[in-house]
Amino acid sequence: MKQRRKVSIVAGACVAVCLAASAVILHRTDELRPQATLEDVLYLNSPKVLKRASLGYDGLLADIYWTRAVQYFGGRHHDSARSYNLLFPLLDITTHLDPKLVVAYQFGASFLAPPPPGGAGQPENAIRLMEYGIQNNPDNWKLYYDLGFVYYMNLKDYRRAADAFDRGSKVPNAHPFLRLLAAQMAEHAGEFDTARMMWSATYQNSQDKLIRQNAVEHLRALRVDEDVTHLQEGVTRFGERSGRLPASIAELASAERLTGIPVDPDGHPYKLTPEGRVEVRFPDDFPFATKGMPPGYKPQPKFHSQE
Amino acid sequence: MPAIEILGLEKTYLVGFWRKRPKCALSPLHLTVEDGEIFGFLGPNGAGKTTTLKLLMGLVFPTSGSARLLGRDWTDPEVKAQIGFLPEQPYFYDHLTAHELLNYYAQLSGVPAKDRSRRVESTLQRVGLRDIKGVQLRKFSKGMLQRAGIAQAILHDPKLVFFDEPMSGLDPMGRREVRDLMEQLKHEGKTVFFSTHILSDAEALCDRVAIIHKGELRGIGAVADLTSSVQSKVEMIWQGTHVPTSMKALGAECHVTGDTVRAIIDETQQDAAIDALRRERLRLIALTPVRTSLEAYFVEKLQRAETSAGKAL
Amino acid sequence: MNARIVHIASNTFREAVRDRVLYNLIAFAVLLSGAAILVGQISIEIEKLVVINLGLTAVSLFGIVIAIFIGIGLVSKEIEKRTLYTVLSRPVRRWEFIVGKFFGLAGTLVVNTFFMAIGVFAALFYVSHKFVRADALILVALYFIVLEFLIICSLALLFSSFSSPLLSAVFAFSLFVIGSFAEDLRGFAGMAHGFTRWLVTGAAYLVPNFSAFNVVSSIAHEQPVPWQLIWHNSLYALFYAAMALSGAVLIFEHRNLK
Numbered sequence: 001m002k003q004r005r006k007v008s009i010v011a012g013a014c015v016a017v018c019l020a021a022s023a024v025i026l027h028r029t030d031e032l033r034p035q036a037t038l039e040d041v042l043y044l045n046s047p048k049v050l051k052r053a054s055l056g057y058d059g060l061l062a063d064i065y066w067t068r069a070v071q072y073f074g075g076r077h078h079d080s081a082r083s084y085n086l087l088f089p090l091l092d093i094t095t096h097l098d099p100k101l102v103v104a105y106q107f108g109a110s111f112l113a114p115p116p117p118g119g120a121g122q123p124e125n126a127i128r129l130m131e132y133g134i135q136n137n138p139d140n141w142k143l144y145y146d147l148g149f150v151y152y153m154n155l156k157d158y159r160r161a162a163d164a165f166d167r168g169s170k171v172p173n174a175h176p177f178l179r180l181l182a183a184q185m186a187e188h189a190g191e192f193d194t195a196r197m198m199w200s201a202t203y204q205n206s207q208d209k210l211i212r213q214n215a216v217e218h219l220r221a222l223r224v225d226e227d228v229t230h231l232q233e234g235v236t237r238f239g240e241r242s243g244r245l246p247a248s249i250a251e252l253a254s255a256e257r258l259t260g261i262p263v264d265p266d267g268h269p270y271k272l273t274p275e276g277r278v279e280v281r282f283p284d285d286f287p288f289a290t291k292g293m294p295p296g297y298k299p300q301p302k303f304h305s306q307e
Numbered sequence: 308m309p310a311i312e313i314l315g316l317e318k319t320y321l322v323g324f325w326r327k328r329p330k331c332a333l334s335p336l337h338l339t340v341e342d343g344e345i346f347g348f349l350g351p352n353g354a355g356k357t358t359t360l361k362l363l364m365g366l367v368f369p370t371s372g373s374a375r376l377l378g379r380d381w382t383d384p385e386v387k388a389q390i391g392f393l394p395e396q397p398y399f400y401d402h403l404t405a406h407e408l409l410n411y412y413a414q415l416s417g418v419p420a421k422d423r424s425r426r427v428e429s430t431l432q433r434v435g436l437r438d439i440k441g442v443q444l445r446k447f448s449k450g451m452l453q454r455a456g457i458a459q460a461i462l463h464d465p466k467l468v469f470f471d472e473p474m475s476g477l478d479p480m481g482r483r484e485v486r487d488l489m490e491q492l493k494h495e496g497k498t499v500f501f502s503t504h505i506l507s508d509a510e511a512l513c514d515r516v517a518i519i520h521k522g523e524l525r526g527i528g529a530v531a532d533l534t535s536s537v538q539s540k541v542e543m544i545w546q547g548t549h550v551p552t553s554m555k556a557l558g559a560e561c562h563v564t565g566d567t568v569r570a571i572i573d574e575t576q577q578d579a580a581i582d583a584l585r586r587e588r589l590r591l592i593a594l595t596p597v598r599t600s601l602e603a604y605f606v607e608k609l610q611r612a613e614t615s616a617g618k619a620l
Numbered sequence: 621m622n623a624r625i626v627h628i629a630s631n632t633f634r635e636a637v638r639d640r641v642l643y644n645l646i647a648f649a650v651l652l653s654g655a656a657i658l659v660g661q662i663s664i665e666i667e668k669l670v671v672i673n674l675g676l677t678a679v680s681l682f683g684i685v686i687a688i689f690i691g692i693g694l695v696s697k698e699i700e701k702r703t704l705y706t707v708l709s710r711p712v713r714r715w716e717f718i719v720g721k722f723f724g725l726a727g728t729l730v731v732n733t734f735f736m737a738i739g740v741f742a743a744l745f746y747v748s749h750k751f752v753r754a755d756a757l758i759l760v761a762l763y764f765i766v767l768e769f770l771i772i773c774s775l776a777l778l779f780s781s782f783s784s785p786l787l788s789a790v791f792a793f794s795l796f797v798i799g800s801f802a803e804d805l806r807g808f809a810g811m812a813h814g815f816t817r818w819l820v821t822g823a824a825y826l827v828p829n830f831s832a833f834n835v836v837s838s839i840a841h842e843q844p845v846p847w848q849l850i851w852h853n854s855l856y857a858l859f860y861a862a863m864a865l866s867g868a869v870l871i872f873e874h875r876n877l878k
Contacts, residue, residue, distance in 0.1 A: 003382060004873055007715055011870035018863035022856055023825040029832045029852040030806075037803055040837045064804055071807045364709045366877040384711045392709035398701045400631075402638030414627040415710045443638075459706055469709075 038072055038086050047096035054097065062098030065090055069104070073111055074210060084120040088112055091129060099136035102143065103208055105129055109146035110202070110211045113154040118214070118288070123154040141175060142205050144168025148181065149198060158185045177201065192226045220265045221288035224280055228292035231262060231270060231278040245276040264292075308378050310467050310498035311340035315372035316362050332358045333522045335372055340500055340515075345493050347509035347516035348502035349605065355522040356502035357395055360471050364392055377467055388417055391460035395471040397452060401445040405436060405455050408444060409462055416463035426462060434458045435484055449476035457485065461492070468492060470501035474508055486512055510601045518608055525608045533604045539574045540597040543581075546590040553583040571597060624712055625720040632724025633731075636690055641728065645735050648682055656743035667747040672758060672840045675740035680765050680836075682736070683729055687769050688792045691725055691776025695868075696785040699877060708877075715869040722777055722865055729769045737762050757839040760850065764833040767857035771828045772796060774864035781872040795827055803831035828860055 054061045069090035076084055091112070094104045111119045112126035130147040137143055148164035151157045162185035169178035177197070184194050196219065203215035234256045238246050246252040249272045253261055261269045268281040270292070280292045315335040322330045333355045340346045350356050361367040363374055365382055374381040377389055399408055409427040418426055431439070434454040439447075447455065453476045460468055473489075474482045489499050489512055503509055509516050510530055517527040526533065545568055550561045554570060557580055561570040572580050574596070584591055655674050656667075695718075698704040707717065737759075744755065775795055779788035798805070802824055809820035832853055835845055 003384065003713075007713070007873050008870055011715070011866045011873065014866035015863050015870065018859045018866065019826070022859040022863060025852055025856045025859065026825060026829055026832075029849070029856065030803075032846070032848055032852060033832060037831050037834075064801065067804060067807065071811070361705075361877070364705070366705060366708060368874075368876055384713055387709060387711040390709065392706065394702055394705040394709075396702075397706065399703055399706075400635050402635055403631075407634070411627065411631050412706065412710065415624055415707065415712050417711060456706070 038068060038090070047093045050093060051097055058097040062094050062101055065094040065097065066101060066104055069094060069107070070210070073107075077117070077210075082116045084111075084116070087120045088122055088125045088129070095129065095132060095136075099132070102133070102137060102140060103206070105133035105137075105143055106146055106206050106211060107208060109150050110206075110214050113150045115154075123150055126150045126154070139171055139173075141168045141171040141173070141178060144171065145175075145178060145181075145201065145205065148185075149202060152185070152198065153195075161185050175201075192222060192229075196222050217286075218288050221286050221290070223265045224286050224289040225291045227262060227264065227270065228278050228280075228289075232291075235272070235276050235278060239276070245274075246272060248272060249278075308342060309339045309375075310342045310344075310377060311338070311346075311363070311500060312375040313338040313359075313363075313372075314374055316359070316369045316374055317371045318358055318362060318367065319370045331522050333362070334524075336519075336524055338517060338524065338527070340498060342498055343493065343496055344514040345489060345499045345512050346501070347513035348500065348519065349504065349506065349509055349516055349601075350502075350519040351504055351609070353521075354519045356519060357471055358522075359519070360392070360394075360469055360502060363469065388463065389466045391463070391465040391468040393456045393460040393468075393470045393473055396475065397456035399444045399452070399455065402443055404441055404443055405431060405439050405447075405458070408455065409458060412459045413462055418463050426464075430458045430462045433461075433488070435481075450478065450481050453477055454481070457488070465497070467498045468500070470499065472503055473501055474503065474505060482508070506601045506605055516601070518605060520609055526604070530601060533601065540571050541574055541577050542593070542595045542597050543570050543572065543584075543591065544568070544593040545584055546592060549587065549589065551583045551587045551589070553586070554580060557583070567592065624716050625723065628707075628712070628717060628720025629723035629727060632721050633727050636724070636728040639690075641686060641690060642732060642735075644682055644686060645732065645739075648678060648736055649739050651678060652739050652743050653746075656746050668744065669840050671740070671743050671747055673836060675736075675743060676758070676761050676765065676836045679733060679736045679740065679762065680768065683733060683765065683769050684772055684796055686732065687725070687729055687772040688776050688789055688796070690728065691773050691792065692780050692785045692788045695721065695777060695780040695872070696783070696788055700785075704877065714872050718777060718781070718865065718869050718872055722773060722861075725773045725777075726770055729773065730766060733762060733766055733769070754839075754842040757835075757842065757845060760845045761835050761839050763850070764835060764853060767853055768830055768833050770857050770861045771799075771830075771864070774861040774868070775828065778864045778868040778871070781868040782875065796830075799828035799830040800834075801831075802827050802829040829856070832856070 050061070051058050069087065072090060073084060073087055088108075091104055091108045094101060098104075108126050108129040112129065113119055113121075113123040115121040127147070127150060130143060130150065133140075133143045134147065144164050144167050148161040148168065151161035151164060162182050165178050165182035165185065168174055169176075169182060181194075181197070181201075184197070199215045199218045199222065203212050203219070206212060206215075231252065234252055235246060238252060238255055241255075246255065249270055250261060252272060263269050264280050264286070266282070266285055270278055271281055272278055278292060279294055280286060280289070283289075283293050283297050286292075313336050315337055316333065317335040318331075318333040320330045320332055322328050336359065348356050348359065358367065362369050363376065363381055376386050379386045403411070406427055409430065410423055413423045413426060431437075434457050436451060436454050436458065439451070444452070444455065453473075457470070457473065460470065470489075473485055477485060486508065489501070492499050513530055515527070515529050516533065518525045546566065548563050548566060548568060550563070550568055550570075554561065554572075557572055557576045560572075561568055563569075570580070577594075581591065581594075652671075652675055656671055695704075698707075704717075708714065740758065740762075741751075741755075744758075745751065772792060772795075776788065776792045779791045783791065805820065805824040805827070809817055809824050812820055832849065839845065
């Protein structure tokens with residue numbers, strides 16, 4: 001009996017100690033080879049081969065690669081990375097394994113096309129991905145929308161964008177605004193309202209958290225761009241009328257007959273520099289804004305926590 | 308010093324889907340086996356014989372109680388070097404030969420390397436396994452496997468040997484050989500403890516027996532003492548086919564075979580029976596005392612247990 | 621004590637070999653040589669890649685299957701067939717039995733892998749007609765595969781110490797699959813919150829993690845393997861196998877052998 005207890009105690013202690021030790025070593029090993037498993041995708045010359053090798057379990061494997069893609073992008077984005085060279089291979093593999101995984105295409109549209117640090121800066125790959133998606137899901141109007149989006153937003157190719165929206169509008173059950181957008185592209189491509197419509201549509205058409213957050217940030221940036229543009233025009237008008245710059249944003253506001261001091265989407269008032277530039281108080285809060293930034297400012301993308 | 312002292316070993320299993328129902332395989336058992344005797348452990352199938360052996364071997368852990376083997380605690384691994392065990396219907400590593408198997412067991416029992424092959428060879432001879440060099444165990448017949456099992460039990464010259472149903476699978480010649488072997492072991496000063504449900508073997512071999520039924524010890528003692536406690540009978544054979552009514556009244560069992568009648572009656576009724584035959588002018592051919600068997604004792608003990616159990620209900 | 625463990629190990633090895641486990645090498649050889657010859661004839665400029673990928677994957681898969689099925693047989697079968705009774709009636713401690721079985725099985729697998737390695741190198745020579753320094757990386761990949769085997773063996777022993785042969789095989793195989801995706805499991809854990817996060821993280825560290833052992837694709841492209849990784853993996857395999865074996869010992873120590 002005593003023997004048994006002695007052996008049990010030693011064995012039990014061994015289990016606990018070895019478990020702890022193995023966990024520690026595992027942790028260290030992770031640090032040693034960050035993303036090594038993911039980098040294997042670079043060696044996969046052909047996703048078709050992987051599909052065959054997955055022995056019919058491609059759906060599950062697609063889900064795994066999709067999860068890896070999201071974690072890869074999310075993790076790097078959090079660290080404000082400048083390159084996302086594995087994103088396209090990961091999404092390419094995911095969609096080859098499961099061509100009907102629509103969210104993967106949408107993710108690609110949102111994050112492959114834009115320049116770093118907001119995206120991979122590979123709009124051509126995004127286009128390739130979307131076309132592959134459309135080929136496999138010809139009746140999903142959202143993919144045409146995303147394709148047009150990439151042409152519009154990142155390549156500024158309004159003709160091809162209109163073309164994509166047009167193709168999409170012909171799909172049964174397509175959202176009616178696609179036809180609208182096709183028409184808008186022709187005349188009002190560069191306008192704030194069009195952009196706002198696009199980003200709102202992106203937000204509404206996706207359930208993915210990152211895609212929606214991204215859309216929200218862009219909408220906020222649009223507000224800022226619009227506000228700053230109008231306020232800057234007001235400064236110019238003021239100068240033409242009175243021959244000098246407004247002393248403060250308050251003086252500008254009363255001259256323009258605005259109700260109250262103009263504030264940015266976070267509620268902070270815009271400020272007016274001595275040189276007559278309208279700027280936001282906290283540029284870091286609006287990573288995608290192109291106006292209202294101090295000169296020489298480089299955006300650091302950080303997402304707000306609320307949607 | 309007794310070879311085996313069982314001090315209240317008990318085993319209760321919890322059965323049922325939720326493992327809640329207790330099933331008693333062995334009630335607390337108290338038993339002593341003296342050094343150098345052949346001890347028979349008898350009982351019907353499922354009585355608890357194998358459970359007892361497994362408890363002693365440390366294969367199963369008791370619910371309570373303890374035991375001493377050769378004076379040491381039964382859980383002491385070193386005492387196993389002095390013990391041999393033949394399990395019921397043994398089965399061995401399919402792909403080894405008998406030589407390899409025994410060599411392996413000899414290694415595990417701590418037989419020194421230089422003695423091993425000699426011991427293996429002599430043990431194989433002793434159990435009657437010849438010309439089996441290079442034959443894998445999966446080709447052995449049941450009887451051969453049984454012999455191999457006995458061989459591994461005595462290979463390392465243990466002081467105390469446990470056999471669980473040693474005769475199973477053997478033909479009459481084989482059983483005779485095993486009986487002789489057990490006598491030899493006793494001669495060599497070893498203690499043999501074996502369980503069986505074949506009473507004639509126990510009767511022939513054992514110094515003492517214990518009878519176990521449904522996990523409880525029903526009787527224990529020397530064979531002669533036990534059998535004499537049962538009413539002795541006589542067998543009467545007479546000419547003819549007629550059975551006197553008075554004979555039947557005496558409670559005799561009568562069988563008519565050809566032109567003779569055979570009857571078994573209690574010894575005490577002997578004189579009354581002879582009178583009955585004389586009155587009917589039947590010719591008595593033979594009058595023989597019947598050696599009461601252990602079986603009678605056995606059956607009586609078991610029946611009594613059943614009735615008392617019935618009464619208890 | 622040590623002698624008994626050695627005897628049990630060598631007996632286990634002998635039993636496995638006689639059970640014709642090594643015949644799997646024939647199937648392996650056929651597969652690999654067939655592939656090598658086929659690939660050599662087609663000459664698609666990635667013959668070496670195919671041989672290495674296919675060869676190492678086959679070594680891994682064959683070995684895992686053997687590890688599981690023989691590992692399961694080790695204890696479960698012995699209990700069912702009662703060969704264990706005659707062993708434990710001798711001065712053999714229960715823990716010695718487990719440890720001896722482990723080394724016997726591990727030894728079988730190492731020998732098996734050794735012969736398979738010869739096969740892989742032979743096929744490689746056939747398609748490449750020469751060896752380069754980078755081919756030594758194949759040895760590293762093989763070493764990692766052997767480490768995986770050790771872990772699987774210890775798990776097979778753990779399960780067969782308390783479970784039926786079929787269930788043990790299922791559990792061990794499941795853990796092999798889960799272990800291959802354990803890195804993703806930890807990623808999932810990172811994305812979860814609260815209690816789920818703790819639970820999944822715990823599970824992710826409890827299951828064997830094979831991601832770091834799989835260097836087949838990178839060495840096929842002649843990427844070097846850092847020494848630290850070799851060291852870390854060796855330690856991980858050592859501790860993990862020790863943990864599973866201790867668990868097996870603990871369970872077996874208390875098991876009633878009916």
